[in-house]
Amino acid sequence: MQQTNIVMNKCDQCIVRQLSSLKALNKEEVIKLASSKTTYKIKKGEALFEEGEVTNGVFCVKDGVGKLSKLSANGKDQIVKLVKSGELLGQRSMISNEPANLTAKAIADMEVCFIPKTEIINFFNNNNQFSLNMMQSVCEDLKESENEKIALVQKTVKQRLAETLLHLHDEFGEDADKTLKVQLTREELAGIIGTATESCIRLLSDFNKLGLIELVGKKIMLKDVRALKKLADN
Amino acid sequence: MQQTNIVMNKCDQCIVRQLSSLKALNKEEVIKLASSKTTYKIKKGEALFEEGEVTNGVFCVKDGVGKLSKLSANGKDQIVKLVKSGELLGQRSMISNEPANLTAKAIADMEVCFIPKTEIINFFNNNNQFSLNMMQSVCEDLKESENEKIALVQKTVKQRLAETLLHLHDEFGEDADKTLKVQLTREELAGIIGTATESCIRLLSDFNKLGLIELVGKKIMLKDVRALKKLADN
DNA sequence: AAAATAACATGACAATTATCATCTTAATAA
DNA sequence: TTATTAAGATGATAATTGTCATGTTATTTT
Numbered sequence: 415m416q417q418t419n420i421v422m423n424k425c426d427q428c429i430v431r432q433l434s435s436l437k438a439l440n441k442e443e444v445i446k447l448a449s450s451k452t453t454y455k456i457k458k459g460e461a462l463f464e465e466g467e468v469t470n471g472v473f474c475v476k477d478g479v480g481k482l483s484k485l486s487a488n489g490k491d492q493i494v495k496l497v498k499s500g501e502l503l504g505q506r507s508m509i510s511n512e513p514a515n516l517t518a519k520a521i522a523d524m525e526v527c528f529i530p531k532t533e534i535i536n537f538f539n540n541n542n543q544f545s546l547n548m549m550q551s552v553c554e555d556l557k558e559s560e561n562e563k564i565a566l567v568q569k570t571v572k573q574r575l576a577e578t579l580l581h582l583h584d585e586f587g588e589d590a591d592k593t594l595k596v597q598l599t600r601e602e603l604a605g606i607i608g609t610a611t612e613s614c615i616r617l618l619s620d621f622n623k624l625g626l627i628e629l630v631g632k633k634i635m636l637k638d639v640r641a642l643k644k645l646a647d648n
Numbered sequence: 649m650q651q652t653n654i655v656m657n658k659c660d661q662c663i664v665r666q667l668s669s670l671k672a673l674n675k676e677e678v679i680k681l682a683s684s685k686t687t688y689k690i691k692k693g694e695a696l697f698e699e700g701e702v703t704n705g706v707f708c709v710k711d712g713v714g715k716l717s718k719l720s721a722n723g724k725d726q727i728v729k730l731v732k733s734g735e736l737l738g739q740r741s742m743i744s745n746e747p748a749n750l751t752a753k754a755i756a757d758m759e760v761c762f763i764p765k766t767e768i769i770n771f772f773n774n775n776n777q778f779s780l781n782m783m784q785s786v787c788e789d790l791k792e793s794e795n796e797k798i799a800l801v802q803k804t805v806k807q808r809l810a811e812t813l814l815h816l817h818d819e820f821g822e823d824a825d826k827t828l829k830v831q832l833t834r835e836e837l838a839g840i841i842g843t844a845t846e847s848c849i850r851l852l853s854d855f856n857k858l859g860l861i862e863l864v865g866k867k868i869m870l871k872d873v874r875a876l877k878k879l880a881d882n
Numbered sequence: 883a884a885a886a887t888a889a890c891a892t893g894a895c896a897a898t899t900a901t902c903a904t905c906t907t908a909a910t911a912a
Numbered sequence: 913t914t915a916t917t918a919a920g921a922t923g924a925t926a927a928t929t930g931t932c933a934t935g936t937t938a939t940t941t942t
Contacts, residue, residue, distance in 0.1 A: 567843075
């Protein structure tokens, strides 16, 4: 009894439990989860898994920020998605029964839990709400991916940079000094908007000169959100 | 009894039943499906649904070809996906409980069946294999979308055209005269690869001159698949 | 602290791609 | 059939973006 409570607390109070598909799990399922999960700490720059690897489960992001990306032939790293605490990672490969299509690396030190596939399949078979949640989460990813695909073609690099800065602001918020909380290198930022690092740097300079943003060392502060929005949309 | 058989045949023999997530349905479910579906014929150019519309169900594509696209501010139509017979349409919006994110139009005369959401939810709640199939189908779309997103950034227009021609050949096959079976206008082809119509036409001319393809009127014949593959990959 | 490396920045230039104009050919409507 | 419109084609040009070179400023490592 005592032990059960201890084990349960581990997962029950977890932010991932509260925010992800896992919120549909009942008490017993959470207890089961707590006993089957493994916790890892991933240092900034390290990989959770690489493209082509068989993961056989999903990762819960308890803390930190990760990126899902794919290396191109010419050595450029295209970032497909950023993940933050509360989210699950590796759902798609697991469901499709395929090796990872993308590489997952930590952008900020991460704390993650690994849930083996057998466990997830169990939940999936016995808890309809859980599978509906998971499905909706994949659908959300699909919608985002499609919209980004369209933006990639229909918008200029400048527009995409403005859009991405706003996104990062919305999703990750700002530090005490009002700069963006996610610390991306210019190269990573370029990898998100899909452009050359130099082009990204140049546009950041332009935005800075125009008063849209302010460059505080390597950090970025949004100064004129309205103007950025206007730039991004039109 | 007699009637049941007639009704059941309608859906049981259907290509969509055989190829899509619906293949997991059992006899009773197929009978239920047959009585709740509605059949439509959509002429080339007509829309099944438009961006922003609430669809409240999924479409089964029995025959023809459709495109999922989004109109940009500058009037260009970015094509996100082509659908052919055997596939389902509108799954994502239904699962996410959202209005359509994209517009679905017929590229070739279509015959479709509409299955109301209530019916799908029913299958979903009572048939685990069905929901797993549906989930995998969405995952497949997600993977494709992500890979196309990457290609859009990392490849040139020329590479993307080569890639798309090969894709169309693989997916839709060729007519008796060896030309591509899907009849896309140059504008639509440009909408898939994400470029200006003129650029697309120009590159087709180049490919023609290089002997990679042959332009038979408005139709396209692939002449050197190997060279096209090489062009697309590298 | 000095050296080495990585990240950031900017100029010069080249390549790619879009835009606009114009023309031809094919499809559709009158 | 002729007129009208849509689709395809091509040239000229401009705009955007990428590449290479080089310099500066931070960060790490020794």
